[in-house]
Amino acid sequence: MKVVWITGASSGIGEALTHQFVQAGWGVVAFARRAERLRVLSARYPQQVLPVVGDVTQVADCVAAVEAAVKHFGTLHAVIANAGISMRALLEEAQEEVLRQVMEVNFWGAVRTVRAALPLVKANQGWIVGVSSIAGFRGLPARSAYSASKFALNGFLESLRVELLPAGVKVLIAAPGFTKSEIRQKALTASGAFQAESPLNEDQLMSAEAVAKAIYRAMHRGQKYLVLTREGRLVRWLNYLAPGWIDKVLYKRFAAEAGSPLR
Numbered sequence: 249m250k251v252v253w254i255t256g257a258s259s260g261i262g263e264a265l266t267h268q269f270v271q272a273g274w275g276v277v278a279f280a281r282r283a284e285r286l287r288v289l290s291a292r293y294p295q296q297v298l299p300v301v302g303d304v305t306q307v308a309d310c311v312a313a314v315e316a317a318v319k320h321f322g323t324l325h326a327v328i329a330n331a332g333i334s335m336r337a338l339l340e341e342a343q344e345e346v347l348r349q350v351m352e353v354n355f356w357g358a359v360r361t362v363r364a365a366l367p368l369v370k371a372n373q374g375w376i377v378g379v380s381s382i383a384g385f386r387g388l389p390a391r392s393a394y395s396a397s398k399f400a401l402n403g404f405l406e407s408l409r410v411e412l413l414p415a416g417v418k419v420l421i422a423a424p425g426f427t428k429s430e431i432r433q434k435a436l437t438a439s440g441a442f443q444a445e446s447p448l449n450e451d452q453l454m455s456a457e458a459v460a461k462a463i464y465r466a467m468h469r470g471q472k473y474l475v476l477t478r479e480g481r482l483v484r485w486l487n488y489l490a491p492g493w494i495d496k497v498l499y500k501r502f503a504a505e506a507g508s509p510l511r
């Protein structure tokens with residue numbers, strides 16, 4: 249049985265990835281802070297899901313997850329650095345701690361996760377997957393730290409992909425577009441409080457299950473990048489062709505959101 253460690257498995261894309269890999273016959277180390285959510289997942293798939301409660305901001309938790317994988321499943325073939333948080337605030341209004349927290353989870357959390365898993369993934373010539381975002385290819389207004397964290401993640405993973413060429417490790421940068429999940433409710437505002445309500449109609453967004461399926465397929469095809477939603481792909485390419493025009497389109501689009509800090 250192949251084994252994957254998925255961070256942020258307690259909701260949204262990470263939870264959907266857990267179902268996807270279980271259905272494909274993999275063992276899953278399901279990692280997040282909310283123990284009860286993980287317990288429900290492992291109760292549903294007792295043979296295949298190992299719940300590990302942990303925080304990607306803590307290196308000891310990441311190391312412990314890999315140790316638990318070895319103890320329970322014997323090894324690890326793939327790691328998916330998916331845990332992430334968002335923010336919505338103007339730079340001039342956001343507390344520095346908000347900006348740091350987003351980088352700490354999205355960028356440094358992924359670095360800690362990948363470093364802990366690397367020896368086993370290398371030994372198995374396996375996969376490293378980072379769940380990035382369209383915001384990792386095109387900066388978004390009122391998401392400066394979020395965009396920065398995803399640009400940093402992309403650079404980190406691209407460097408690693410080349411570094412690991414001789415080791416035969418496959419590295420995938422997966423960039424979802426807007427996806428139904430809890431991310432917008434949990435997004436940090438300028439003060440560091442949760443945004444609580446999503447400014448989008450979540451039911452109209454891509455499903456986390458469709459994202460998980462696309463990531464699984466892209467991994468097995470050996471893709472280097474996966475950019476999701478037609479809107480996301482369009483924004484990425486138009487940014488190369490007409491960056492000034494896209495600036496104005498994005499400003500208008502994000503200023504129109506309910507409760508937007510843009511004026």
Ligand SMILES: NC(=O)c1ccc[n+]([C@@H]2O[C@H](COP(=O)([O-])OP(=O)(O)OC[C@H]3O[C@@H](n4cnc5c(N)ncnc54)[C@H](OP(=O)(O)O)[C@@H]3O)[C@@H](O)[C@H]2O)c1
Pocket residue numbers: 255256257258259260261262279280281282283285302303304305330331332333353357379380381382423424425426427428429430431432434456
């Ligand atoms: N939804 C979108 O529109 C969208 C678009 C592009 C990219 N993404 C990316 O997709 C990834 C998953 O997000 P999602 O949309 O599925 O959001 P979500 O439903 O809020 O899930 C986020 C997951 O990350 C975990 N997490 C947060 N902080 C953590 C920490 N310090 N340590 C360990 N786990 C932590 C959460 O679990 P606990 O709270 O239980 O720890 C949760 O399982 C993120 O990297 C996000 O940036 C999402």
